[in-house]
Amino acid sequence: MGFKKRTHNCGELNISAIGKIVTLNGWVSRIRDLGGLYFIDLRDRYGITQLKINPDKKDVYDTSLKLRNECVISATGKVIKRESINRNIPTGEIEIDVDELQILNEADVLPFNVEEDVKASEELRLKYRYLDLRRRAMTKNLLIRNDVYFIVHDYYRRHNFVEVETPILMKSTPEGARDYLVPSRIHHGKFYALPQSPQTYKQILMVAGLDRYVQICKCFRDEDLRADRQPEFTQIDVEMSFVTQEDIFELSEGLFKEIWKKILNVDIKIPFNRFTYDEVINKYGTDKPDLRIKNDLTIKNLTDIFKNSNFNIFKSAIESNGFIAGIKLKTKEYKIEITRKIIDNYTEFVKKSGVGGLVYIKSDETGKLNSPILKYLSEEELKLISDLYEVQNGDVIFIVIGEKNKVLLSLGLLRNKIAEDFNLIDENDYEFVWITDFPLFKFNEEEMKFEGEHHPFTSPKDEHLSLLDSQDRKSLESIRAVCYDLVLNGNEIGSGSMRIYKPEIQRKVFKIIGLSEDEAEKKFGFLTEAFKYGAPPHGGIAFGFDRIIAILCGLKSIKDVIAFPKTVSATSLMDDCPNYVDERQLKELGIKIEKKK
Amino acid sequence: MGFKKRTHNCGELNISAIGKIVTLNGWVSRIRDLGGLYFIDLRDRYGITQLKINPDKKDVYDTSLKLRNECVISATGKVIKRESINRNIPTGEIEIDVDELQILNEADVLPFNVEEDVKASEELRLKYRYLDLRRRAMTKNLLIRNDVYFIVHDYYRRHNFVEVETPILMKSTPEGARDYLVPSRIHHGKFYALPQSPQTYKQILMVAGLDRYVQICKCFRDEDLRADRQPEFTQIDVEMSFVTQEDIFELSEGLFKEIWKKILNVDIKIPFNRFTYDEVINKYGTDKPDLRIKNDLTIKNLTDIFKNSNFNIFKSAIESNGFIAGIKLKTKEYKIEITRKIIDNYTEFVKKSGVGGLVYIKSDETGKLNSPILKYLSEEELKLISDLYEVQNGDVIFIVIGEKNKVLLSLGLLRNKIAEDFNLIDENDYEFVWITDFPLFKFNEEEMKFEGEHHPFTSPKDEHLSLLDSQDRKSLESIRAVCYDLVLNGNEIGSGSMRIYKPEIQRKVFKIIGLSEDEAEKKFGFLTEAFKYGAPPHGGIAFGFDRIIAILCGLKSIKDVIAFPKTVSATSLMDDCPNYVDERQLKELGIKIEKKK
Numbered sequence A, B: 001m002g003f004k005k006r007t008h009n010c011g012e013l014n015i016s017a018i019g020k021i022v023t024l025n026g027w028v029s030r031i032r033d034l035g036g037l038y039f040i041d042l043r044d045r046y047g048i049t050q051l052k053i054n055p056d057k058k059d060v061y062d063t064s065l066k067l068r069n070e071c072v073i074s075a076t077g078k079v080i081k082r083e084s085i086n087r088n089i090p091t092g093e094i095e096i097d098v099d100e101l102q103i104l105n106e107a108d109v110l111p112f113n114v115e116e117d118v119k120a121s122e123e124l125r126l127k128y129r130y131l132d133l134r135r136r137a138m139t140k141n142l143l144i145r146n147d148v149y150f151i152v153h154d155y156y157r158r159h160n161f162v163e164v165e166t167p168i169l170m171k172s173t174p175e176g177a178r179d180y181l182v183p184s185r186i187h188h189g190k191f192y193a194l195p196q197s198p199q200t201y202k203q204i205l206m207v208a209g210l211d212r213y214v215q216i217c218k219c220f221r222d223e224d225l226r227a228d229r230q231p232e233f234t235q236i237d238v239e240m241s242f243v244t245q246e247d248i249f250e251l252s253e254g255l256f257k258e259i260w261k262k263i264l265n266v267d268i269k270i271p272f273n274r275f276t277y278d279e280v281i282n283k284y285g286t287d288k289p290d291l292r293i294k295n296d297l298t299i300k301n302l303t304d305i306f307k308n309s310n311f312n313i314f315k316s317a318i319e320s321n322g323f324i325a326g327i328k329l330k331t332k333e334y335k336i337e338i339t340r341k342i343i344d345n346y347t348e349f350v351k352k353s354g355v356g357g358l359v360y361i362k363s364d365e366t367g368k369l370n371s372p373i374l375k376y377l378s379e380e381e382l383k384l385i386s387d388l389y390e391v392q393n394g395d396v397i398f399i400v401i402g403e404k405n406k407v408l409l410s411l412g413l414l415r416n417k418i419a420e421d422f423n424l425i426d427e428n429d430y431e432f433v434w435i436t437d438f439p440l441f442k443f444n445e446e447e448m449k450f451e452g453e454h455h456p457f458t459s460p461k462d463e464h465l466s467l468l469d470s471q472d473r474k475s476l477e478s479i480r481a482v483c484y485d486l487v488l489n490g491n492e493i494g495s496g497s498m499r500i501y502k503p504e505i506q507r508k509v510f511k512i513i514g515l516s517e518d519e520a521e522k523k524f525g526f527l528t529e530a531f532k533y534g535a536p537p538h539g540g541i542a543f544g545f546d547r548i549i550a551i552l553c554g555l556k557s558i559k560d561v562i563a564f565p566k567t568v569s570a571t572s573l574m575d576d577c578p579n580y581v582d583e584r585q586l587k588e589l590g591i592k593i594e595k596k597k
Helices: A058-065 A124-126 A136-156 A199-207 A243-266 A275-286 A312-319 A340-351 A377-387 A406-422 A464-471 A473-478 A504-513 A517-530 A545-552 A583-589 B056-063 B124-129 B136-158 B199-207 B244-263 B277-284 B312-319 B340-351 B379-389 B404-423 B464-470 B473-478 B503-512 B517-530 B543-550 B583-589
Strands: A021-034 A037-044 A046-053 A072-080 A094-105 A181-183 A192-193 A213-222 A231-242 A272-277 A299-301 A323-330 A358-363 A396-401 A433-436 A441-444 A450-452 A483-488 A491-498 A538-544 A591-592 B021-034 B039-043 B048-054 B070-079 B096-107 B181-183 B191-193 B211-219 B230-239 B273-276 B300-301 B325-330 B360-362 B396-402 B432-434 B442-443 B449-452 B483-489 B490-496 B538-544 B591-595
Touching: A021 A046, A021 A094, A037 A072, A046 A058, A046 A072, A058 A094, A136 A213, A136 A243, A136 A396, A136 A545, A136 B136, A181 B181, A199 A213, A199 A231, A199 A517, A199 A538, A213 B591, A231 A243, A231 A545, A243 A433, A243 A483, A243 A491, A243 A538, A243 A545, A272 A275, A275 A299, A275 A406, A275 A433, A275 B483, A299 A406, A299 B191, A312 A323, A312 A396, A323 A406, A340 A358, A340 A406, A340 A538, A377 A396, A441 A473, A464 A473, A464 A504, A473 B181, A473 B312, A483 A538, A504 A517, A538 A545, A583 A591, B021 B096, B039 B056, B039 B070, B048 B056, B048 B070, B056 B096, B070 B517, B136 B211, B136 B244, B136 B543, B199 B230, B199 B517, B199 B538, B230 B244, B230 B543, B244 B432, B244 B483, B244 B490, B244 B543, B273 B277, B277 B300, B277 B432, B300 B404, B325 B360, B325 B404, B340 B360, B340 B404, B396 B404, B442 B473, B464 B503, B464 B543, B483 B538, B490 B543, B503 B517, B538 B543, B583 B591
Parallel strands: A046 A094, A272 A433, B048 B096, B273 B432
Antiparallel strands: A021 A037, A021 A072, A037 A046, A072 A094, A181 A192, A213 A231, A231 A538, A299 A323, A323 A396, A358 A396, A433 A483, A441 A450, A483 A491, A491 A538, A591 B591, B021 B039, B021 B070, B039 B048, B070 B096, B181 B191, B211 B230, B230 B538, B300 B325, B325 B396, B360 B396, B432 B483, B442 B449, B483 B490, B490 B538
C-alpha cells in the first residue's frame, strides 16, 4: 500500500513554483480530453490543481485512461505555466506536467456527482455524506465552523474563562423537553439522561468558585423535530460569578464583534440594541424580531383611538375587552403595489393566527384615503391615525382586531411575510438585539398552573421579589425576570439569565410552578443543597452554535453546517441509526421492548 | 439581591495598590481573632487577600461577627501595608482595611472543611464536589486542564487540522467493549449508542477529503470499571490523510513537547524512543514499559544458556518447551539490601503470574556468587550469565522459569515492584516511548477464534499483506500491524494505526476475525461502502486526555482532574445518578424494566 507522498497540497502552487518537481495527492475532480491531451483537475481540501497528461509518456497515459472521477491518485511532475489561465483559482496560472501517475484507490460509479450545483436529493446527499462533504461549499462550512470554535476558545480564554467538561451521563430532570435516557446496566432499573443543557452543572461550578466557565458542548432533546432542529446540537455555554446582566451583555457583544470581524470582515455595531420583552411584543408581535426589515411595519396600538368608534365591529370588539392594532407599509419609495388579491391573501394569512380578519386604510398617490370602512370612521379618528403613523402618500395601514395576544402575533407574522414578499430584508445586514425582562412565569391555561417561562433557576428582578408572595394570577404574571435572549435577524441565537442563588427564593419559585418540596428535593435537591454552602451571585448565557454558523455561512438550514446531521425523524441515513441491537445487549441492561399496540 | 461588585479579584492586589479603595468579592476562607482585631482570609479562584476588621467600625464589626467559613461576602476598603508579611502568596504584603462589609450568601455548617490537607473521605468529597473543588489543589487541576485544551486546539490549528464534531448518538457496533445504549422513542425498538470512539466517523471524514481532523471528545464504555476508569472519558482524536506512521509520530511529538514546555516548563527530548512490541515484551515483559526505572532490570533470555543444564528443574522446563529468563538488580550504587524475607516475598509475587517460583544468584561485595542452585550450575553457565549481565559485585539476578508469556509477564511486574519498593523511579522524569508493530490478530483461546488486537480497521504492514491468505494460526499470529501506542512512564497515553483503505483487504480482515459478510455489512457496511468511492491512505491516533492531565498534575487518579467524575460503580454521588425515571418516560420509549430474578 506504499504510495508517493505529496510534497504540496492542491491549493498552494503558483507561478513562483515553476520548474519545481512536485508530487500531489488528491481526488480526480474532472477529466478533459482535448484531442489526445488529457487534463485532470486534481482536488483536495486546499484547492484544485490542473494535471497535464501527455500521450507521449506511455505509462502515465495508460494509467490515466483508467481514471474515473473521484479516484484517489498521486501525481508527480514539473510545475509549468498554463496556456489558458484560470483567474478564478489561486493555482490557475500553473499546471503539472505529469511524469509519474499512481492510482491510490479506485472509485466506483458514483451515486451522484461531486459538483457545486448538486442535483441529488437531500436523502441521497445525507446517505453519501462523505461525497457531499467533498463539495467546496460544504467543506467551506466545516472550515468556517472550525474557525469559530477557535475564536470562541481564544476569546473566552483571554477573558479569564475556564473551560470545563460537564458530564454527558447525568440525572434525568425533565423540565419542558424530553430527556434522552440511557439505561444503567450496573444499577438495574435506573437510568442516566443526556443533558438538555449543562445548566445545573455550570451553576454548581460557580458554587465551586470557578468564577468564569465556558464550554462548547453537545446538548440533547428528544423532541418531535421541526424542520430545522437536531436531536443533538451544540451550544456555547457560559456562566459567570459576581456579575450583573450588563457584564454578560458586554462580554457577549465582544465575542460576536470578534467573530463577525474575523470570519466575514464585517464590523458590527456594539452595544447591541435592547428592547424589553413587553416592548418587542407590542412593537413587533414577537420576541424574535427581525430588525433588518427596513420599511416601517411596526405595530401601533389603535384601541384608544377607536374607544368611541361608531363602527360596530370596533365597538363591540373593544366592549368585549378586545384589541385593535395595525402596521403601516410604505409602498412609494419601495415601489410596492398592494392589489386586491394581496389584501385577500393577507386577510387569509392573519386569520390563521385566530383573529377575525384584516382591514386596511390606503393613502393613494394624492393622499386621498381609501378603505372599505372609511365611511364608519370620524374625521377625528382619521386624523389621529394619520398623525400616529405619520401617513404619507402611498402608505397602507393593515389593521387587525381581536384578542390582544392574537392580534399582536398576527401582525408580527404579517410583518415578516410582507418583508419576505417584497424583499424588504437586506441579506448582508446583521441586526443583533437583546430582548430583556421576560416574564418569570407563564400560566398554562390547559393545566391551570404556572410554569417557568425559562428554567426554574431564573432570578426575578429585585423590585419584583416581593410579588413572589402574591396569590393572584395577575401579580404573578407581572413578575419580570433578569432573563434575556440575544436575537439576530429574527433568530434567537442566545438565551440566559441571572440565577437565583438564595435558597429561600428558589423554594418560592419551585412552589409557584407547582413543584412540591418532595419533587424539588428529588430533582434539584443537590443544587439547593449546594446553595447552602456559599453560592455567589451568578448568571450566564448559552448560544446556539449551529445556528450562528449557519447565519455566518449565509445558510437557512443548520444541517449544512453539521458534519453528520440527522433527519427530521432523528435518523442518520449514512450509518442507518438508530437500529436494532442484539438481544444479549438488552438482556444485560435488563430491559425489554414493549410489544407495539 | 443587589451587591457591591468587585473592583479586583482576590489574587491581584499588591503593594503597588496601596492607598486605593477597592471592593473584593469572595469566600471567607479563615477567620482569626487577634484580641478584638479580626482578620479574614478572603478567597476566590485567583487567590487570597487578607481583610482587616477594626472593632471601631461598628457596622463592619457587627457584620463580621456573623461570618462563618465559606460565607460569600463583598468587602470594600483601603489597601494598606500588612504588618506581618506572608511571602507565600502574591498578595501577602497587603491587606484591606474594611469600611463596608456585605454578606452576599450564608454558609451552613460544612460537611467538611475546605482545606488543602483534606480529611474527608472520597465519598464525601464527591458528594460535595463543589466544596472539594474550592480547594486550591483541585482548582489548579482544572486550570491546568483548561490550559491543555487550548494548547491542543492551538497546536493542531497551526498544523492545518480541522476540528469536527462527530455525533454522540450513533449506531451500536459493539466490538470489544460494551456500548451505552439510548432507546429511540420515534423508532420503536431501535437504539442509538454512545460512541466508544469516533473511529468510523473520523475515517469517513478522511474519505470526505477533510485531510486533517482533530477533536477533543467524550467517549463512552459500559465496562465494569477498574479503579481508575470512567464510563465517560475524554480523548484527543486525530486522523490524517496521505501520511505514514512517521508523520503521525512527528506531529504527536511536537504536541507533547509543546504541552510539557508550556505547562511544566520541561524540555522533553524528541523524537521519542521507539521499540517494537516484540522488543518490549522480551525486554520489559509489558507493552507499557516504564522507562524511568534506571537500575538495570531488563529481562534477559537465559533459555539457551541452560539448554544443557544438569539442574533438573531447568532441564525439564526446557524439555517441555519452557522458558527461562531473569532480570538483574544493581544493589551497590543504589544502597539496596536484598534479604531472605524480600526474596520470599518476591517469590510469592511472581507466582501470582502463574510461574513456578523464583531463583536468585547474588554476587556479594567481594564478587563471590551465592545461590541456592549454585551447586547445580556449571562453571561455563555461570560465566555466560556473568558475561550476559555484566555482573558486578553486589548485583542480584532474579530468574523465573515457566511458560514464556508468563515468565515475561512475571518479570515485567517484578521489575515494576522492585522499582517501587526501592524508589528507583524519578518522579520528575518523563519517559515517552513509541511501541510499534503490534500483532494484527490475537487468538482467543477460549472461543478458539481470532480477534483484532486493536480495532478491525488497522492495516497490516505491507510486507505481511500476503499472510492474510494463510490458514495456519502461526502465520496469522505473525502478522504485524502498522499500529502504535504512545507510552509515558508506564501508562498508555495514546494509541493509533494506519488504516485499511482498500475494500479487499478490509474484507479479508473481517473474515479472519470471524465477522461474516452479513454481519460486516450490517455493522460496518457504511464504511466499506464509503471506501468504494475514493478513500485516501489515512491513519491516526487518539490520546487519553484525562490520563495526560493527571500525569501533568503529578496525580495517580484521573478522578482528580475531572470536574464531575463517577465512582467505580458508575454513579455520581453529587446528583445521585443514575436514578429511577417516571413510568411515563419509559412508556413513551416503549421499554419495560425486566423483573430481577
